[in-house]
Amino acid sequence: MQELIQQFLDYLSVERGLAPNTIQAYTRDLKEFAAFLKEHGVVGVDKVTHKDVTEFMWSRKNKGIAANSISRGLVAIRIFFRFLLREQKIKQDPTSVLDSPKLWKCIPDVLGVAEVEKLITEPDTRDPLGIRDRAMLELLYATGARVSELINLNINDLNMDVGFVKCFGKGNKERIVPLGRKAQAALKVYIEKSRPGLIGKHLSNNGLFLSRLGKKMTRQMLWKLIKKYTRQARIKKEVTPHTLRHSFATHLLERGADLRVVQELLGHANISTTQIYTHVDKERLKMIHRKYHPRP
Structure with missing residues (x-):
């Protein structure tokens, strides 16, 4: 089965042109699925059933794995078996009768506007790294960028004159997103005062956000920074880099932004992905109603 999985992954990379992060995620999902089948005595892809x-x-659900990860895993398995059917490795697709686990889909955690303000203003802007961190947080919330998009930004992806940033999303799809005045101001300070000191001898590095060693920031670095500032701001919620993306979308919709516009800003290929944020809005309204209405 491992050989077939590798053939499938090569197909996704070469023929479908999927993003490396997506292929890495599918690799993990399929290897875990293969291990599960082996553990349960299922030998050979043609022996796999919908059960x-x-x-x-x-x-996976019982292990506490996030609903989005479970759904992604099902997508990976579905595409894998369609590939096998097309390549005549199997005669029947066991996933053809399965529904997506919609009931498991969790409403994403979001921060209130005041909480976002506390988080973003937490870095010490008297320090070069604090200036960098403030600019990163401002940019995440101003644009709704994914973590991978932020850490892969180059200096020339910014157009400070007109206030836009060029993001490259899943499948290397390009989109242009407005920055907003506060993010622009934070970026200007970072580029003029902090980045020159960080880049040091690495003058050929075009990366926008740099570590203290002059290299591009990594996902892990950004994750740790957000955890640190969440603790300092005494925010009790579970905050990840993606929480600012969720908050960006929710706050726009709460203030009347059109769903199609938010879809474009987030870089979602399908509007159904964006629609989850309308559920967030409704849930918050219900919570406020229960809390403040005299007869909830």
């Missing part, structure tokens, strides 16, 4: 796939999904 095996369903039980694998439930096993």
Whole structure:
């Protein structure tokens, strides 16, 4: 089965042109699925049934794996079996009768506007790294950028004169997103006062956000910084880099932004992905109603 998985991954990379991050995620999902099948005595892809796939999904849910990760895993398995069917490795697709686990889909955590303000203003802007961190947080919230998009930004992806940033999303799709005045101001300070000291001898490095060693920031670095500033701001919620993306979308919709515009800003290929944020808005309204209405 491992050989077939590798053939499938090569197909995704070469023929479908999927993003490396997506292929890495699918690799993890399929290897975990293969291990599950082996553990349960299922030998050979032609022996897999829809029951095996369903039980694998439930096993992941029982381990506490996030609903979005479970859904992504099902997508990976579905595409894998369609590939096998097309290549005549199997005669029947066991996933053809399965529904997506919609009931498991969690409403994403979001921060209130005041909480976002506390988080963003937490870095010490008297320090070069604090100036960098403030600019990163401002940019995440101003644009709704994904973590991978932020850390891969180059200095020439910014157009400070007109206030736009060029983001490269999933599948290397390009989109142009407005920066906003506060993000622009924070970026200007960072580029003029902090970045020259960080880049040091690495003059050929075009990366926008640099570590203290003059190299591009990594996902892990950004994750740790956000955890640090969340603690300092005494925010009790579970905050990740993606929380600012969720908050960006939710706050826009709360203030009347059109769903299609938010879809474009987020770089979602399908509007159904963006629609989850309308549920966030409704849930918050219900919570406020229960809290403040005299007869909830």
